[in-house]
Each structure stands twice: as C-alpha cells, then as structure tokens.
Amino acid sequence: MGxxxxxxxxxxxxxxxxxxxxxxxxxxxxEAQEVLQDLFAGFAxxxxxxxxxxxxxxFLYQATTHRCxxxxxxxxxxxxxxxxxxxxxxxxxxxxGAEQRALAHELLLQLDEDSxxxxxxxxxDGMTHAEIAELLDCSRRHVGNLLQRLPATAALQDHR
Amino acid sequence: xxxxxxxxxxLVIDRYLxxxxxxxxxxxxxxxxxxxxxxAARLARLRADTVSTRDMLPPLPxxxxxxxxWVGMIAVAAGLLLAVFIGRAFLGxxxxxxxxxxxxxxxxxxGRAHLTLYVRRNDRVRAFDGETLAGGxxxxxxxxxxxxxxxxxFDVDDGEVTCLHPTLPSTVTAEAEAGADVEIDxxxxxxxxxxxxxxxxxxxxxxxxxxxxxxxxxSGSALPTSCSAEWIRLPKAGR
Numbered sequence: 001m002g003x004x005x006x007x008x009x010x011x012x013x014x015x016x017x018x019x020x021x022x023x024x025x026x027x028x029x030x031e032a033q034e035v036l037q038d039l040f041a042g043f044a045x046x047x048x049x050x051x052x053x054x055x056x057x058x059f060l061y062q063a064t065t066h067r068c069x070x071x072x073x074x075x076x077x078x079x080x081x082x083x084x085x086x087x088x089x090x091x092x093x094x095x096x097g098a099e100q101r102a103l104a105h106e107l108l109l110q111l112d113e114d115s116x117x118x119x120x121x122x123x124x125d126g127m128t129h130a131e132i133a134e135l136l137d138c139s140r141r142h143v144g145n146l147l148q149r150l151p152a153t154a155a156l157q158d159h160r
Numbered sequence: 161x162x163x164x165x166x167x168x169x170x171l172v173i174d175r176y177l178x179x180x181x182x183x184x185x186x187x188x189x190x191x192x193x194x195x196x197x198x199x200a201a202r203l204a205r206l207r208a209d210t211v212s213t214r215d216m217l218p219p220l221p222x223x224x225x226x227x228x229x230w231v232g233m234i235a236v237a238a239g240l241l242l243a244v245f246i247g248r249a250f251l252g253x254x255x256x257x258x259x260x261x262x263x264x265x266x267x268x269x270x271g272r273a274h275l276t277l278y279v280r281r282n283d284r285v286r287a288f289d290g291e292t293l294a295g296g297x298x299x300x301x302x303x304x305x306x307x308x309x310x311x312x313x314f315d316v317d318d319g320e321v322t323c324l325h326p327t328l329p330s331t332v333t334a335e336a337e338a339g340a341d342v343e344i345d346x347x348x349x350x351x352x353x354x355x356x357x358x359x360x361x362x363x364x365x366x367x368x369x370x371x372x373x374x375x376x377x378x379s380g381s382a383l384p385t386s387c388s389a390e391w392i393r394l395p396k397a398g399r
Contacts, residue, residue: 004220008220011217015213016209016213017177017210020213027289028286030290038221044221055175055180057178061174075285075286075287126170127171131169131171135171
C-alpha cells in the first residue's frame with residue numbers, strides 16, 4: 001500500500017463521505033470540494049498518516065473536521081477583504097437555512113478546537129460520546145463535559 | 161441529535177459502507193436498520209449519496225487531466241442579464257430569474273488556476289456556491305494559481321462581454337503572481353434587477369489583449385492556446 005494507485009482507490013472509496021461531511025459542515029459545495037482536494041493533495045504528498053491509521057474512516061473524519069474548521073476561520077477573515085472595498089450593501093434578510101448555518105458557524109468559531117470538533121461530531125454526525133471520545137482521543141467523561149458546555153442553541157442542533 | 165443508543169451514527173454507517181466494520185458489527189447495524197425506519201432511511205441516503213458521488217468525483221489531485229466538460233456546460237448558461245456596480249460604475253440591466261446549483265458540475269481540479277468569489281450579505285461572508293444572489297449582495301474576488309499567470313475577469317450578459325479586471329487604461333491581461341486565494345482589486349455590488357449573468361476568469365500564460373479576449377468570448381470562438389477560461393454563473397433573484 002502506498003502507491004498512487006492505492007491512493008486513488010482510497011480516494012474513490014472515501015471521497016464521497018469526505019465531500020458529504022464537508023458540505024454539511026460548511027454549507028458550501030465549492031468549499032467542500034476544496035477541502036476534499038486539499039486533503040488528498042496532502043495525502044498524495046505524504047500518504048503515511050492516512051495509511052497508518054487504524055480506521056481510515058475515523059482518520060478522515062478527524063482530518064475533514066479539522067480542515068473544515070480552518071476553512072470557516074479563513075472565510076471569516078474574508079470579511080476584511082470585503083470591508084476594504086467600497087461596496088454599498090443594502091440590508092436584506094437571509095433565508096432561514098442560511099441564517100441558521102451562519103449562526104452555527106459563528107458559534108463554532110467561538111469554541112476551542114476540541115469543543116468545536118465535539119459539536120460537529122455530535123450535531124452533524126450524530127456520534128455517541130464513546131465515538132467522539134475515540135476521535136478526540138479522550139475520555140467519555142471529557143466529551144460529556146465538552147458537550148455540556150456548548151451553547152444551548154437550535155442553530156447547532158439544526159446544522160445536520 | 162436525539163437518537164436512542166441503539167441508533168447508529170454517520171461514522172458507523174460510513175464504516176459499514178466502506179467495509180470497515182467487523183462482521184458482527186455489520187450484522188448488528190443491519191438488524192437495527194431492519195426495525196428502525198429512521199436509520200434505514202439514513203443508511204439508504206448515505207449509500208445512494210456515496211454511489212452517485214463516487215462517479216462524479218474530480219480527479220485525484222496531482223494527476224494531470226485535460227479540460228473538464230463542465231467548462232463547456234456552464235458556458236452555455238451564459239447570456240443572462242446582469243446588473244452590477246463596479247466600484248462606482250454602473251454596468252448592466254436585467255430581467256429573468258434562474259436558480260439552481262451546479263454543485264459537482266462546477267468541480268475544479270486543484271492546481272488549475274481558478275477564481276473564488278466571496279459573497280457578503282448582512283455582514284456575513286461566505287464563498288459563492290452557485291446559490292441565487294440578490295440585490296445588495298456584495299461580491300469580492302480572489303484567484304488561485306500554482307504558477308505566475310496573466311488574468312482578466314469578464315462579465316458576460318446576454319452575449320455582451322465587459323471586462324471587469326483589469327480596468328482601463330490597461331489594455332492587456334493583468335500580471336498575477338502565483339498564490340492561493342490572492343485578492344483581486346475588484347468588487348461588485350448587485351442591484352435589484354432580477355437576472356442571471358456569468359463571470360468569466362481567463363488565465364493566460366502570456367499577456368493577451370483584452371480586446372482579443374472580449375471578441376473571443378463574444379463570438380464563442382476558441383481562446384488562444386495559452387489561455388483557459390473559467391465560467392461562473394451568478395443566478396440572481398429580486399429582493
């Protein structure tokens with residue numbers, strides 16, 4: 001295992017779930033595609049972490065979540081790009097789904113890394129505390145504590 | 161999430177679909193799905209999504225491929241009406257409402273030079289994803305290219321082609337250094353007209369006259385061999 005051909009097989013097998021999760025987290029097909037391409041471009045350069053993982057699915061869940069959170073942070077930084085422009089933006093309501101998603105993103109960005117990951121695993125992927133503990137490499141009690149501290153908001157719960 | 165303990169997560173379903181579950185765990189999942197309509201539906205949905213997406217995945221990054229078919233597909237979506245302000249300059253007009261996401265059809269290959277559009281609405285910014293836009297939405301542009309390139313950005317409105325970047329007095333494509341998500345000195349704010357239009361990014365290995373590229377895009381003839389074009393459709397609806 002380790003050839004380009006092997007990576008191609010993994011890409012075809014696991015790419016759909018990476019794309020689906022990135023789409024669910026980011027709410028953007030374009031950004032989801034970027035996440036998929038970025039991840040596998042990295043594995044093409046250094047396939048060891050992927051190939052050494054005990055669970056390929058679990059490893060890709062971790063990597064996708066991490067990459068998506070980075071994308072959210074980078075996208076937020078784009079505000080500065082737009083604010084530098086003389087755009088005359090009129091106030092306008094978002095549709096309900098986009099509003100909820102934007103709120104969920106804002107909440108995720110306010111959380112520390114572990115809490116944000118736990119929130120995604122719980123609300124987007126529907127994982128149990130035990131499964132989250134496995135991916136975060138921590139105890140179930142710690143997961144319970146992380147989730148208990150999450151803001152009580154419908155935005156995250158409806159993010160799935 | 162409010163599933164019972166017996167219900168399975170997407171993680172387990174993905175492990176099942178990729179044959180990563182043990183036989184016992186797979187049997188357990190199948191047994192549960194047989195009696196839980198919610199999990200059965202999720203299993204069916206994820207399986208269908210996996211199968212349909214697999215065939216539409218873009219090439220594995222790092223492999224060189226020829227121009228993808230979606231470029232042509234999106235090209236025929238051009239010719240829709242548009243109205244934008246560019247800086248302080250009013251460009252367009254409009255009518256007609258078309259919506260819909262190109263989603264996987266807009267797949268791009270990593271490494272290929274491309275534009276990224278960012279939409280700001282109510283002070284929230286997100287990458288443009290083919291969604292329907294509205295008057296008041298502000299759009300900023302960045303490009304990504306692994307090599308130094310020469311760039312021009314056009315608006316195509318019902319066959320009428322207008323160069324948005326670079327602006328006059330430049331008469332040739334703008335030099336663009338290699339980089340990811342490099343800001344372009346261009347921003348537009350959509351007005352209230354209900355219309356669609358397309359943004360076209362043209363990347364060339366060498367400087368090209370804007371007039372030549374404008375003529376090519378207007379006539380639908382072939383671009384110079386050193387150039388490639390990315391068409392991005394902007395569906396637009398009124399407030």
